[in-house]
Amino acid sequence: MQIVTFTRSTPDTAARVEVGSDGKITWGGASTVVNPWDEYALEEAIVQAKNIGGKATVIAIGPEMHSEALKHSLAMGLDEAVRIEDPALDPVDGLSYAAAAAAAVNKLEDVKLVLFGKEAVDVGTDQHTVMIARKLGFPLLTSVSKILAIDTAAGTIQVERTLEGGKQVVTSSLPVVISVTKEINEPRYPSFIGIRKASKATIPVWSLADLGVSLPVRRTVVNAYSNLPPRSVEVEMIDGEPAVQAKLLVDRLLEEKVL
Amino acid sequence: MGAVDQRDSALTPSFTPEHEALQSLVRRFAQEKIKPIAEQFDESGEFPLETIREMGRLGLMGIEVPEEYGGAGMDTLAYVLTMIEVAKADASHSTILSVNNSLYCHALMAFGTEEQKQQFLVPVASGEKIGAYSLTEPMSGSDAATMSSRAVLSDDGTHYVINGRKSWVTSGPVADVMILFTMTEPERGNKGITAFLIDASQPGLKRGKKEPKLGIRASATSEILYEDYRVPVANVLGKVGEGFRIAMQVLDAGRIGIASQALGIAEAAYEAALEYARIRRAFGSPIGQFQMIQQKIADMRTRIEASRQLIYHAVLAKARAKQTGGRYTTEASMAKLFASETAAFVTDEALQIHGGMGYSKELPLERYYRDARITRIYEGTSEIQRMVIARSELGLR
Numbered sequence: 001m002q003i004v005t006f007t008r009s010t011p012d013t014a015a016r017v018e019v020g021s022d023g024k025i026t027w028g029g030a031s032t033v034v035n036p037w038d039e040y041a042l043e044e045a046i047v048q049a050k051n052i053g054g055k056a057t058v059i060a061i062g063p064e065m066h067s068e069a070l071k072h073s074l075a076m077g078l079d080e081a082v083r084i085e086d087p088a089l090d091p092v093d094g095l096s097y098a099a100a101a102a103a104a105v106n107k108l109e110d111v112k113l114v115l116f117g118k119e120a121v122d123v124g125t126d127q128h129t130v131m132i133a134r135k136l137g138f139p140l141l142t143s144v145s146k147i148l149a150i151d152t153a154a155g156t157i158q159v160e161r162t163l164e165g166g167k168q169v170v171t172s173s174l175p176v177v178i179s180v181t182k183e184i185n186e187p188r189y190p191s192f193i194g195i196r197k198a199s200k201a202t203i204p205v206w207s208l209a210d211l212g213v214s215l216p217v218r219r220t221v222v223n224a225y226s227n228l229p230p231r232s233v234e235v236e237m238i239d240g241e242p243a244v245q246a247k248l249l250v251d252r253l254l255e256e257k258v259l
Numbered sequence: 260m261g262a263v264d265q266r267d268s269a270l271t272p273s274f275t276p277e278h279e280a281l282q283s284l285v286r287r288f289a290q291e292k293i294k295p296i297a298e299q300f301d302e303s304g305e306f307p308l309e310t311i312r313e314m315g316r317l318g319l320m321g322i323e324v325p326e327e328y329g330g331a332g333m334d335t336l337a338y339v340l341t342m343i344e345v346a347k348a349d350a351s352h353s354t355i356l357s358v359n360n361s362l363y364c365h366a367l368m369a370f371g372t373e374e375q376k377q378q379f380l381v382p383v384a385s386g387e388k389i390g391a392y393s394l395t396e397p398m399s400g401s402d403a404a405t406m407s408s409r410a411v412l413s414d415d416g417t418h419y420v421i422n423g424r425k426s427w428v429t430s431g432p433v434a435d436v437m438i439l440f441t442m443t444e445p446e447r448g449n450k451g452i453t454a455f456l457i458d459a460s461q462p463g464l465k466r467g468k469k470e471p472k473l474g475i476r477a478s479a480t481s482e483i484l485y486e487d488y489r490v491p492v493a494n495v496l497g498k499v500g501e502g503f504r505i506a507m508q509v510l511d512a513g514r515i516g517i518a519s520q521a522l523g524i525a526e527a528a529y530e531a532a533l534e535y536a537r538i539r540r541a542f543g544s545p546i547g548q549f550q551m552i553q554q555k556i557a558d559m560r561t562r563i564e565a566s567r568q569l570i571y572h573a574v575l576a577k578a579r580a581k582q583t584g585g586r587y588t589t590e591a592s593m594a595k596l597f598a599s600e601t602a603a604f605v606t607d608e609a610l611q612i613h614g615g616m617g618y619s620k621e622l623p624l625e626r627y628y629r630d631a632r633i634t635r636i637y638e639g640t641s642e643i644q645r646m647v648i649a650r651s652e653l654g655l656r
């Protein structure tokens with residue numbers, strides 16, 4: 001039995017991301033981190049693989065920079081890591097990502113659970129989770145805040161989902177695709193020994209040919225990126241006694257239709 | 260100039276991707292888990308057991324101890340980087356870390372027998388138990404020959420009976436195991452001191468009052484009283500009468516740790532001051548535009564970098580000493596002397612740049628200032644470091 005989760009390296013959330021003079025997105029010399037949402041999925045993969053006595057595998061799709069996220073995952077305690085790289089995947093859109101990811105899950109044996117973080121923090125998307133479930137033909141459970149039980153003999157899983165108004169408990173058949181929220185656990189920090197082992201690990205790289213998949217025709221193309229126009233802010237000092245200042249302030253706010 | 264060391268082929272130790280990964284792990288852990296609780300534990304003076312246990316789980320309590328003895332199997336550079344990051348978040352945590360790693364574990368690695376390592380090193384390096392190092396007495400510090408505690412061999416020769424009072428034991432209130440230096444042959448002075456491995460759960464050991472301190476308040480420190488405490492002869496670390504040599508040799512490693520701690524405190528204060536000098540405006544411009552503030556910033560940064568280079572220099576000297584079986588006392592003392600004096604200078608100037616805000620407990624500047632003060636005192640005062648360096652240079656004793 002196997003649990004599969006996906007991750008990617010994203011710019012540190014403190015980094016300043018902008019469009020460079022060459023039209024490409026840059027975040028200066030800042031380092032990358034594991035997509036913060038994925039940490040919850042990675043933690044859950046470790047915990048649930050132990051619970052069901054299976055293996056936890058992590059996959060990243062994209063160039064070498066994503067090996068950092070995979071090494072972090074191995075250091076946390078994931079059993080195996082794979083990276084998928086192919087010229088046809090650069091650039092990658094949601095549907096191409098889903099096609100490659102679903103093919104990778106199909107290549108692995110006896111996968112019961114495919115885990116995702118809520119979204120990718122850099123591109124702000126979660127559409128790939130829906131697409132992968134569709135491509136695999138697995139049920140999809142989003143916004144999972146707790147895995148209540150996995151019954152491998154009966155082939156079922158019971159989870160708690162966080163909805164806007166409250167909670168929902170759902171039972172689904174296995175295998176299943178799940179996206180998790182940050183309420184599900186507290187991700188562990190990798191240990192020194194984990195980091196040492198991970199830094200020595202060789203991570204296999206699969207191409208689309210290895211996966212035996214061809215990508216769907218790309219229907220949309222990004223033509224260009226541009227920075228937001230700089231915000232212009234005017235500061236106006238109101239002088240006078242406090243009572244006068246207050247009156248002038250209210251007048252100005254009414255004038256500007258703030259109040 | 261014959262004493263100036265030209266033997267290093269490399270000027271700084273080599274950073275591997277492993278070091279970078281460790282550094283970013285420790286930085287993240289320290290900023291997310293330690294920094295937010297630093298103020299609370301400084302206030303209460305309680306020992307931060309929960310975060311220390313978590314640091315043990317991560318492998319921070321036995322960084323240089325090989326994996327087969329429960330450690331992380333890393334090198335001194337990894338230890339230095341860890342100390343800097345932890346000290347930047349909270350000096351108290353780094354004091355506890357330093358005693359465990361460079362005093363306790365280091366002594367056992369260097370002088371312990373296989374049985375002693377299994378019993379006393381493995382649980383401490385793996386973070387299960389907390390270790391302490393106990394040399395100082397109320398009236399005896401670096402002049403260890405004047406210590407008044409005594410260990411007397413029993414008539415049947417199976418154990419020693421220890422009596423006396425040790426002071427300033429870092430982690431004393433919670434330590435499970437300790438390395439104790441005490442006098443077995445008082446008439447022989449320094450050569451009459453023996454090191455013992457102490458199990459704190461045995462009868463005859465009492466923890467005294469917790470020391471109320473100016474800084475590093477969460478690194479709980481206490482007296483330990485020994486009243487007819489019986490320790491088996493198998494728990495002698497090294498040889499009888501070899502204690503002083505062990506204590507001094509272990510302190511070489513300890514001083515690199517304290518230098519790194521001082522650097523971490525200085526960096527935290529410096530970064531706060533830099534930010535404040537940019538945003539705080541006076542007389543119509545950021546105070547960082549005033550030359551008198553700029554001079555402070557330039558001096559702080561320069562001394563911080565000089566400290567780092569001296570620490571790296573000591574790390575290289577230690578690695579070389581490991582190959583040759585030599586010592587690195589002078590290099591460790593120079594790093595400790597300069598980095599601790601730098602921490603005092605930088606925390607003082609950083610507080611000054613913050614003005615009244617720096618004096619307030621609303622900001623951590625006053626804590627950095629108090630915490631930095633100890634680095635000029637423990638594991639040998641600045642005066643002792645100067646004495647060590649000068650004696651070694653002059654060849655006079």
